[in-house]
Amino acid sequence: MKKLFCERPSLAKERNSIAEFRQYRERMNRKILNSGNLQIQRFFNLDSHAYRQGSLSGKVKELLGLVASLVLRCDDCITYHIVRCVDEGVTDTEFFEAFNIGLVVGGSITIPHLRRAVDRLEECRRLDRHCKRRPQSSAD
Amino acid sequence: MKKLFCERPSLAKERNSIAEFRQYRERMNRKILNSGNLQIQRFFNLDSHAYRQGSLSGKVKELLGLVASLVLRCDDCITYHIVRCVDEGVTDTEFFEAFNIGLVVGGSITIPHLRRAVDRLEECRRLDRHCKRRPQSSAD
Amino acid sequence: MKKLFCERPSLAKERNSIAEFRQYRERMNRKILNSGNLQIQRFFNLDSHAYRQGSLSGKVKELLGLVASLVLRCDDCITYHIVRCVDEGVTDTEFFEAFNIGLVVGGSITIPHLRRAVDRLEECRRLDRHCKRRPQSSAD
Amino acid sequence: MKKLFCERPSLAKERNSIAEFRQYRERMNRKILNSGNLQIQRFFNLDSHAYRQGSLSGKVKELLGLVASLVLRCDDCITYHIVRCVDEGVTDTEFFEAFNIGLVVGGSITIPHLRRAVDRLEECRRLDRHCKRRPQSSAD
């Protein structure tokens, strides 16, 4: 990728933020759950239960969801599980060990998703620092 | 996904509209068909023939295309078949029964695509109501 | 594939019959449902409900399951839905129109599965003719 | 799947045992590593390192490999990681919680693989009981 570029690169367009992702996700989930299809409601229910603490901890289950999402190459699912893993206290070293397993199992075709995953992880860490500096008035 | 967010979410960036999708699709299809590769022309021909009424109706065939696109997780293909299913008179209840089959077969990894599919379906219904209020001068 | 073969080909090893497939499927399903994991039980329940008659007929839903299984390239799922489609009265012409959609959407990588699908379909038709000649004493 | 079967089902053909799987795996791995392609040797090296204890335990890493293999639907990879998880002391309850995540993420298309996974797990437990009754003369 060397010879082709002579012009000045402009700034890359910004992706949606995690907040925008969450907003869209919640708005559309509400519409899906209000569609009247009872089966789909039950599926969504199973989906959210799957990651609850059982014999395996919530942290391990979120890591399982993250690596599954990485090898299946779904950016939105990766974003969701990164946010949840951060909630569960996964460290950066642990994240990269999990990313490495996804990369080895799924191959270089996962690399564009890995790039966006690392971007999301940084966004989460930034939000976290920001929130700690400005204490919230109400529990969320 | 609870603890992380303290800031106000801004509005999500708009996706391309169906009209923009169609425009891009037609412009690039023309280029592909004009590339001089006869085999690719024939493939495109087979593709458009596959959904024509035969022993199975056009409606059933478009539903088959829709569910195949959902489990293979291709947003553009989903958009295309939703528009075509709307043309064929598929009702919302029928759409959600088809979505449910795609969801059960393909798993939660299809959910982000399902969200965008429901968004597209709403866009189609809005366009439809809009067109009915303002009768077109010419059949398209 | 012309130059390589000089020896006489021997007869190909037989695949498991549909009856053997069904036997293994039922035995393992029982073990999974008896594992004590309530979530998995509920998933299996959702799976079997997804194909029940609703606004879309059982026949259309089985065809949706068949084409989804073909593009995702799962032989066991294809076998299951072929048997169910035969139960629902799908004709050979309808089968091949559905196969064609799966082939066009999923590409030549589906062809080995298509070969085995056609093999299974023939096995179903043979069983059907055989059963009609020898009326069963008890409903199954 | 009710109406079609009138004949007596015969016994299903046996799959290869874990021992046979392991034998074939090791024989072919040797050939691949002796092919003289240094890059492939390095990939195999990375693959075996990915599951070694780090910040995440070996047990968690094997579970990550197992769920990744389940959603990508590779029977041999599932077999390999089940054997490794058994070595790491994963309990049946933990296995089924991990299976449930794979099932929800990957959908019903993973069920045939889940059936074979549960079969393999039982085979491992049988071998384990058998080995405990007959103590080995040498460490393996």
Place this chain on the structure above:
Amino acid sequence: MKKLFCERPSLAKERNSIAEFRQYRERMNRKILNSGNLQIQRFFNLDSHAYRQGSLSGKVKELLGLVASLVLRCDDCITYHIVRCVDEGVTDTEFFEAFNIGLVVGGSITIPHLRRAVDRLEECRRLDRHCKRRPQSSAD
């Protein structure tokens, strides 16, 4: 995979030979082409034309088919393109360079298919040596 095995491994069951694969493939292709579905006939036609010499040589095209089949993890397609690549004079070193690209792009999930690919390649080389020692009476 160390602790589990105390019993003597038995010999692995033989896979179908290339000759058996070819026989089944040709028999089922005939049935598919005789089904009366004109679209599927045309698809099969496009499939066989895609690998004919054009601006890219037949050899390069078969290698493209081989790597595509490896990353999509279809054993039958891999077998077919290995046989064709051998016909086109691909050397072992070239095969392993192509395998390496498939392995890096597609990840460790392709390794079981790589093992069977190397097995098939050896079978082709054996058949080739065998045929050279016993000249054929008729061109095939």
Place this chain on the structure above:
Amino acid sequence: MKKLFCERPSLAKERNSIAEFRQYRERMNRKILNSGNLQIQRFFNLDSHAYRQGSLSGKVKELLGLVASLVLRCDDCITYHIVRCVDEGVTDTEFFEAFNIGLVVGGSITIPHLRRAVDRLEECRRLDRHCKRRPQSSAD
């Protein structure tokens, strides 16, 4: 897709340019390589080595990477290999022969990616003409 549209289509939103793609790719790759995970560094190393000239030429290897990326449907990987293929002197006719193999193997589900691939190819050709008119002061 005929009946639905009565309003004037607006202009489609622009995608990121190749320069923007490259910029983001390099920035995130740096972060990944600086994460301290040695295994991931080694994987990236294997990835870049896989396409170097060996028994197969760099051009053939880039074509293998391109078709693998097309059938696995990864836009960023397709963009990367198109740029590299242009560097290696692949002609438009050769590109479309490779695209055709990807299309036949991977099916119509690859068509949206093919459209974006052709768009990227045109962008490369435009950049190339532009650079030739304005000679660069330094070799890159």
